[in-house]
Amino acid sequence: MFLSIAIYAQNGSLSGTITSANGVPVPQVSVYMKGLSKGTFTNEEGVFSIKNVKPGTHDITVSFIGYETHHTQVTISANVSTKLDVQLKATEEELQEVIVSAIRNNPNERTVASVSLLPVKVKYQSQALTILDNKLLTEQQLMNLDEAINYAPGFNLESTRGNQYPNIQVRGAKATILVNGLRLQSSTREGDGNFDFNTLDNIQFISGSSSIGLGNGSIGGAVNTVTKQATFKNDGYVFSSLGSFGRTYNGFDKQFSMADDKLGFRVNGSWSKGETFRDDVDFEAFTIAPSVAYKISEKDMVKVDYIYNNDERSQDVGQLRVDSLLLAKNGIFIEESFRPSQQQSIREDYLGFKDDFQKQITNTVFANYTHKFSEKISLGVTGGINHKDRTSRGINTRRAYQDTDRDGAADVFARSSVYQETGATSSSVRADFLGKDVKLGVKQNFQLSVDLYKNKNFAKGNGSESRDPGPEIDRIDILNPQFESNISNLSPEAQEAYFAELLNTNNKSENTINGITFQDQLELTQKLRLTLGLRYSWVTSFNELHENLGTDSLRVSESDRIDTGGFSPSVAAFYDLNRNITVYGSYTNTFSETSISPTRVNINGEQIGPEVFDQLEAGIRGSFFQNRFGANLVFYNIYNNNVAVQAVDINNDPLTSPDAVSDVNPDGEYFVEVGEQRRRGAEISLQGKVTDALTLYGTYAYYEFAQKSTESGDAVVQSTDYNPKNSASLIANYEFLDGFLENFKIGAGSVFTGDRTVSTRGGSSISFVNDAFTTFSLTAGYQINKFSINAKFNNLTNELAYNYFGTTFINPIAPFNFDVRLTYNF
Secondary structure, three states, X not given: OHHHHHHHHOOEEEEEEEEEOOOOEOOOOEEEEHHHOEEEEOOOOOEEEEEEEOOEEEEEEEXXXXXXXXXXXXXXXOOOEEEOOEEEOEOOOOOOOOOOOOOOOOHHHOOOOOOOOOOOOHHHOOOEEEEEEHHHHHHOOOOOHHHHHHHOOOEEEEXXXXXXXXXXXXXXXXXXEEEOOEOOOOOHHHOOXXXXXXXXXXXXXXXXXXXXXXXXXXXXXXXXXXXXXXXXXXXXXXXXXXEHHHOEEXXXXXXXXXXXXXXXXXXXXXXXXXXXXXXXXXXXXXXXEEEEEEEOOOOEEEEEEEEEEEEEEOOOOOEOEEEHHHHHHOOOOOOOOEEEOOOOOOOOOXXXXXXXXXXXXXXXXXXXXXXXOOOOEEEEXXXXXXXXXXXXXXXXXXXXXXXXXXXXXXXXXXXXXXXEEEEEEEEEEEXXXXXXXXXXXXXXXXXXXXXXXXXXXXXXXXXXXXXXXXOEEEEEEOOOOOOOOOHHHOOHHHXXXXXXXXXXXXXXEEEEEEEEEEEEEEEOOOOEEEEEEEEEEEEEEEEEXXXXXXXXXXXXXXXXXXXXXXXXXXXXXXEEOOOOEEEEEEEEEEEEHHHOOOOOEXXXXXXXXXXXXXXXXXXXXXXXXXXXXXXXXXEEEEXXXXXXXXXXXXXXXXXXOHHHOEOOEOOOEOEEEOOOEEEEEEEEEEEEEOOXXXXXXXEEEEEEEEEOOOOOOOOOOOOOOOOOOEEEEEEEEEEOOOOOOOOEEEEEEEEEXXXXXXXXXXXXXXXXXXXXXXXXXXXXXXXXXXXXXXXXEEOOOOOOOEEEEOOOEEEEOOOOEEEEEEEEEO
16 A cells, blocks of 8 residues: 555646636536546536546547547646646537547437447437446456346346356347347357457447347347457556456457557457356356457548457256155145255256367457548448357256156156257348438438348257257156266266267258338427337248268258248337436337248148237436436337247147148147237336446336237147346445545445246146345455456355256356456556
């Protein structure tokens, strides 16, 4: 501490007043020191102050919406307070970029590129948007989506495989994962959601129908991860962290500006390694991500980005589960409940084997070209390609739970090993013609977009769906489990079964989603805005099946190409009650192209059309504390028609029909239609600065699911979707701005996950309540000159709770754990 005081004493400070041309103080003005990446904003009297500034000459940028950006240089001397007073010149145009802003923590007042590219402030967007910027990701040491969703209302961890592959839902529907606004990832359940957060500039959580800006893939909402790109700066950092269970996470980020700020280069990367709280389950990942930006002219810019990721981790399906019927046989009566086997140790007993693995290599390339016709009209073209290859070996749970004495209760888990080779290539291109504050009768903001998307998947394995169980290795008594995770301790026959690579089939699929979108927001009066949107989407789906690989009896089957198209209209109205409070309402109609498949047929083999959604939403958005804090309240109703689920029998095996047999569906599996589904709820979001020192993030979400009953024969359908009825979070961060504790930060958080109704599948289907739970976290950070240290402690009370995945897997949440990170900025 004495050393830090001595160092501070050698630095100087900068302060001053920012006024308009007529001498009136201007609050909330950004004052940014480019070379030091330090900044602040003016108070209500237009006064600013930046302390602990390194001696030397520094470039200063002063900017605020409605005024021309002011650039100057100041010389700072040790132990001297330098004065800088600036008069800003008004302009009719809004700034395109504010480097540091008082409204950075308040997304309502920001104009950002979200799923809807309509160039208006967030408070005038049809979708609700929560933004987590890189500063927050770093200070809170967020490393996965499981933690990040706590900052966004309505987003929930629906289920997870071994606490590694989360399935993120929003408003009861699977959230679409985007990268830089492009749909390039396919499934978080298979590892696509394991982003390296060191490569991310910010994460945008979008709630509401995204049919206009994105296509029809996201009904409840989307998660848009924005990667770091070259920004013509000369700065960087390196960091290293250590944590529980031998975790280590090390990375860097460096930017260069060259050729008189016309050429920018950036590269970041990371390496992580460690274990989870379960023995024999480990991971290792490496990422490198270079980015180049070039200013062709004052109106033209091109950017190219590349991300390489190599990720390897154990496959952990979780714990054994035991149901009430089996417990009742042993004199334990718990009505309609699944729970972990009480004889299994959470920490020590690993259901798989030490040699289980999943290796995935991903290559992603982005390219962007932007042309400004004027300050109001621009054209942007963005394209991306994502290719991944994955090999895996692990325990298969398909048909693994067996009822040996046929009394309706599964009492044995038959372990078998499955080896798979899977992969996917996704490509996406979109062109956006944008107009901002264009006066055509009335002031308008418009978007005309064309987007093209193609996804190809393949899965090599055993069985027509590449997921049939392989040869049986051993059996585990569910009530009295005995685990053996070392392959070398098994019999030669069991070892041979484990290492068998049964690549008998190759199932391929191809989907294209293309669309044309137009949105126009009309400023009818100073207080009333109307947004009209229309999108036409056309979708193609195709399947191909290769059976008996490597033999003379190779058989290739192809499905008919399914082509579907349709319009998605949208309308929204916004009314400003005053300069800080806006009320709005919206309606969207869309269909889900992800529900279109050649194998999605009914018992008669007839194609089942896409699911159709109607979404109604109304809310109020407010800005408080000098526009630094945003508070939102929204109510929504989502109606889902033409819903169909796969028909299964008492053992959770697919039902078949001879009329449903086709080349790509040789077993004749079919789907059954269920009644209309309705999802409704309310969400509250709080985000921003209450004072200069205190930042709050708060969420609350109420959710209700209902499904009309329908006759489904022998098939059993899922009647709930795992979302909690109530969920909430509150996270506070406090930074000491002066005094002995200056530059010290503390934070605390609490996350509540309410009761979740879970329904099992099969003839003995039951519904049971997964109990509510609350977890607490604590953060602390301190900065000394160019060094900073941050610590985070998760699940302080060591709460024990469970997530379910299809009721086959039962996964406890992580116990108490911590991470400590040291960062050097240069």
